[in-house]
Amino acid sequence: MMLDRGLVLMSDTRTNSGVDNISTFRKMYHWSFPGERIISIMTAGNLATTQAVISQLEERTKAPSERHNCLLEAPTMYQVATIIGNLLQDIISTRATDNGQKAAAGTFSASMIVAGQIKGMEPRLYLIYPEGNFIEASYDTPFFQIGETKYGRPILIRGYDRDMSFESAVKLMTVSFDSTLKANLSVGLPLDLLVIGRDEFVPKHERRIDGNDPYFRAISTGWSEALRAALDALPDYRMEQRAYERVR
Amino acid sequence: MMLDRGLVLMSDTRTNSGVDNISTFRKMYHWSFPGERIISIMTAGNLATTQAVISQLEERTKAPSERHNCLLEAPTMYQVATIIGNLLQDIISTRATDNGQKAAAGTFSASMIVAGQIKGMEPRLYLIYPEGNFIEASYDTPFFQIGETKYGRPILIRGYDRDMSFESAVKLMTVSFDSTLKANLSVGLPLDLLVIGRDEFVPKHERRIDGNDPYFRAISTGWSEALRAALDALPDYRMEQRAYERVR
Numbered sequence: 001m002m003l004d005r006g007l008v009l010m011s012d013t014r015t016n017s018g019v020d021n022i023s024t025f026r027k028m029y030h031w032s033f034p035g036e037r038i039i040s041i042m043t044a045g046n047l048a049t050t051q052a053v054i055s056q057l058e059e060r061t062k063a064p065s066e067r068h069n070c071l072l073e074a075p076t077m078y079q080v081a082t083i084i085g086n087l088l089q090d091i092i093s094t095r096a097t098d099n100g101q102k103a104a105a106g107t108f109s110a111s112m113i114v115a116g117q118i119k120g121m122e123p124r125l126y127l128i129y130p131e132g133n134f135i136e137a138s139y140d141t142p143f144f145q146i147g148e149t150k151y152g153r154p155i156l157i158r159g160y161d162r163d164m165s166f167e168s169a170v171k172l173m174t175v176s177f178d179s180t181l182k183a184n185l186s187v188g189l190p191l192d193l194l195v196i197g198r199d200e201f202v203p204k205h206e207r208r209i210d211g212n213d214p215y216f217r218a219i220s221t222g223w224s225e226a227l228r229a230a231l232d233a234l235p236d237y238r239m240e241q242r243a244y245e246r247v248r
Numbered sequence: 249m250m251l252d253r254g255l256v257l258m259s260d261t262r263t264n265s266g267v268d269n270i271s272t273f274r275k276m277y278h279w280s281f282p283g284e285r286i287i288s289i290m291t292a293g294n295l296a297t298t299q300a301v302i303s304q305l306e307e308r309t310k311a312p313s314e315r316h317n318c319l320l321e322a323p324t325m326y327q328v329a330t331i332i333g334n335l336l337q338d339i340i341s342t343r344a345t346d347n348g349q350k351a352a353a354g355t356f357s358a359s360m361i362v363a364g365q366i367k368g369m370e371p372r373l374y375l376i377y378p379e380g381n382f383i384e385a386s387y388d389t390p391f392f393q394i395g396e397t398k399y400g401r402p403i404l405i406r407g408y409d410r411d412m413s414f415e416s417a418v419k420l421m422t423v424s425f426d427s428t429l430k431a432n433l434s435v436g437l438p439l440d441l442l443v444i445g446r447d448e449f450v451p452k453h454e455r456r457i458d459g460n461d462p463y464f465r466a467i468s469t470g471w472s473e474a475l476r477a478a479l480d481a482l483p484d485y486r487m488e489q490r491a492y493e494r495v496r
Contacts, residue, residue, distance in 0.1 A: 150398035154427040159479050170485035179402040205487045226478035237418035239453045
């Protein structure tokens with residue numbers, strides 16, 4: 001999510017190959033070069049694919065010979081997104097080719113959100129597709145979701161304000177995740193949270209939020225109660241005042 | 249949705265073949281045999297398929313020779329659901345076979361919700377799959393959704409009570425549809441509403457709700473405001489009180 005003050009990122013940690021094979025894996029990564037740049041990636045989709053992308057980015061960032069093509073040296077966030085997109089597309093298509101194109105395209109698919117800022121430029125937020133191309137967030141579309149996006153989307157649409165505080169943004173995202181967690185077993189606690197302040201280039205705040213977290217529990221319980229109270233406060237439909245309109 | 253007092257059904261009316269080809273078609277049908285039985289069907293998926301199912305049910309119900317195999321004569325709601333499921337599966341698979349099985353299975357797919365009551369028995373609610381099999385609602389799973397189910401689901405999960413009034417249930421379903429309408433262009437006004445009272449066998453209330461409907465507008469506006477107020481009332485996250493836990 002892109003705010004006037006910076007960027008707020010949240011991810012879950014559940015991966016599954018069917019409901020009987022559930023694991024916890026980190027889906028949020030970041031690289032901070034204090035005073036220079038901070039770059040974060042969140043992943044969704046095939047875990048082998050996304051881990052391969054992250055590992056190759058890590059290796060390139062460490063190997064001096066690859067510095068021209070890494071997160072540390074790319075001159076703009078646009079080029080960072082291009083590098084990551086090309087790497088993602090390459091890994092998916094190589095794996096698909098190795099296994100015969102037919103069933104494989106979807107199997108190895110993954111998408112990513114890339115967020116960050118390079119000194120002297122604005123914070124940027126990108127959504128990278130499995131095909132390697134990407135779109136950038138603007139204040140018309142100030143947040144991206146990947147993975148299971150639907151259950152948590154209505155509250156994001158309604159609750160977002162570009163000038164909201166980081167604290168309110170984390171609240172909004174926690175509520176959004178709570179709706180998704182309650183509806184879809186493939187999304188699960190703990191959540192990872194990263195707050196990136198504008199022009200700071202180090203994480204302003206990072207945290208893993210598990211099911212015992214008092215704040216998460218307060219939001220989860222409080223939101224259920226608040227929704228029911230909000231629903232109660234709306235006027236009931238009134239059948240008796242309606243003309244009986246036979247529509248069939 | 250199944251309540252102690254009966255059944256409440258709501259459907260939208262939008263169909264599309266791509267965003268540039270949007271039409272309005274009824275997706276809710278009912279047959280009432282006063283004093284005897286009331287049966288309603290809601291549809292999602294391929295419009296040619298669902299209209300074929302409805303047309304064939306209509307014809308059978310009118311033809312005396314087919315009476316043994318129609319909505320009017322089936323002795324239980326289970327048998328009604330079986331008849332509709334078989335018909336749906338037959339229409340999809342015939343169309344798929346005619347066009348070569350390969351790409352066709354999904355193309356002609358559709359699903360249905362069947363709700364109703366036959367005198368002397370309980371009201372029943374079924375979800376029928378494209379394969380012709382079906383599941384029945386219980387008070388553990390007291391409502392079904394077909395089509396675009398996700399955006400509107402969290403509020404249904406939280407707002408449902410089996411002993412709620414019809415008026416509250418309509419409110420809940422209007423809120424649920426409003427979230428979906430705001431998120432997905434393939435769902436559109438007007439909405440069709442049908443209320444079936446237990447042991448009544450004629451519609452208690454039926455109505456088409458369009459965008460000018462004062463109740464719909466009150467709910468749509470009121471719910472946005474109520475959500476934002478509910479969100480404001482929850483405690484903000486507090487970054488400063490958290491131990492800085494470096495998680496990577």
